[in-house]
Amino acid sequence: MLADVPRPHSPPxxxxxxxxxFNLTPCTMGVRVSFLIDGFNLYHSINPSTQGSDxxxxxxxxxxxxxxxxxxxxxxxxxxxxxxxxxATPYHLQTTNPKKLARHRLYIRALSALxxxxxxxxxxxxxxxxxxxxxxKGKKYLKIWREKGTDIALAxxxxxxxxxxxxxxxxxxxxxxxxxxxxxxxxxxxxTKIIRFGFPAGRFSxxxxxxxxxxxxxxxxxxxxxxxxxxxxxxxxxxxxxxxEWT
Numbered sequence: 001m002l003a004d005v006p007r008p009h010s011p012p013x014x015x016x017x018x019x020x021x022f023n024l025t026p027c028t029m030g031v032r033v034s035f036l037i038d039g040f041n042l043y044h045s046i047n048p049s050t051q052g053s054d055x056x057x058x059x060x061x062x063x064x065x066x067x068x069x070x071x072x073x074x075x076x077x078x079x080x081x082x083x084x085x086x087x088a089t090p091y092h093l094q095t096t097n098p099k100k101l102a103r104h105r106l107y108i109r110a111l112s113a114l115x116x117x118x119x120x121x122x123x124x125x126x127x128x129x130x131x132x133x134x135x136x137k138g139k140k141y142l143k144i145w146r147e148k149g150t151d152i153a154l155a156x157x158x159x160x161x162x163x164x165x166x167x168x169x170x171x172x173x174x175x176x177x178x179x180x181x182x183x184x185x186x187x188x189x190x191x192t193k194i195i196r197f198g199f200p201a202g203r204f205s206x207x208x209x210x211x212x213x214x215x216x217x218x219x220x221x222x223x224x225x226x227x228x229x230x231x232x233x234x235x236x237x238x239x240x241x242x243x244x245e246w247t
Contacts, residue, residue: 175203
C-alpha cells in the first residue's frame with residue numbers, strides 16, 4: 001500500500017517554464033540571458049592604435065568569463081542561457097599574412113574547447129568587394145575584403161531565441177549602429193523581452209544607447225581580468241598555447 005503523500009493546498013499551475021505549486025517554499029527563478037557577440041566589432045576594439053600597443057595582449061579574451069562578469073549588471077539572479085560568437089575566418093590572408101590567419105583559427109579552437117558554458121561559433125564569410133575612390137585625378141578602383149553574413153546571422157538568432165522563449169533578456173556585444181533596425185522591430189515583436197548592448201572599448205553608440213537604455217560598457221579591466229589560460233587542453237587531449245604576439 002502506498003504511503004500517504006502530502007499534497008499542496010492548492011492545485012498546481014502549469015506554465016511554459018514548468019509546473020509550480022502554491023503554498024510551498026518559494027524558489028527564485030533566474031533571469032535567462034543570451035549573449036550574442038559581434039566578433040569583428042569586439043576584436044577591433046582591442047586596437048593597439050587606439051588603446052596602446054600593450055593592449056594587444058588582451059585579444060586572448062575569455063568570452064565565457066567576460067559574459068559571466070556582466071551578469072550582476074543585469075540582475076542579481078541572472079544566469080547565462082546561451083553564448084553565440086559571430087565571426088568569419090580570413091582565409092584571404094593565407095598568402096599575405098598567414099600568421100594572422102593562424103592566430104584567428106587558434107583562438108576559435110580555444111573558444112570551442114570551453115565547456116562552462118559552451119560557446120556556439122557562428123561562421124560568416126569574407127568576400128572581396130570593389131569600391132570607387134574619386135579624386136581630382138579621377139576615379140580609382142580598389143578591392144577590399146569585407147565580412148559578410150555575420151550581422152544578419154546575429155539578428156536572426158536573436159529573433160529565433162526570443163520567439164522560442166529561450167531567454168528573457170539579450171545582450172549584444174557590439175557598438176555597431178547597423179543593429180538599430182533589429183532593436184526597433186524586436187521591441188514591436190517581443191515587447192516583454194529586454195535587449196541591451198555591451199559596448200566594447202571605444203565602440204560606444206549614442207543611437208543604440210537611446211534605443212536600449214539599459215546598455216553598459218565593457219571596461220578595460222574586463223578585458224584584463226577575463227583572459228584565457230596560457231595553455232588550454234582540447235577535448236582530444238592535445239594542448240594549445242596563447243600566441244606569442246598576444247603575450
